[in-house]
Amino acid sequence: MITDGDVVLAESGAIIEYIVAKYGKGRLVLAADHPDFAQFLYWFHFANGTLQPATGRNMILGRLEPAARQSDPAAP
DSSP: OEEETTEEEOOHHHHHHHHHHHHOTTSSSOOTTSTTHHHHHHHHSHHHHTHHHHHHHHHHHHTSOHHHHHTOTTOO
């Protein structure tokens, strides 16, 4: 969570985009016409597409009763 004046943000992707847009002065992003722009976007959003779902799943499974976790072969 960040606070910047009257702005309060708690979502990680929004925090990064806010900082990049407000304070990056173009140094932290690639322009759309840059040859590596697609790769930049891929890695910029990588965690939301891979790490976050797995983390959320583990948080939910961690709250289940042990018997329920054992019935899921992918459970930690």
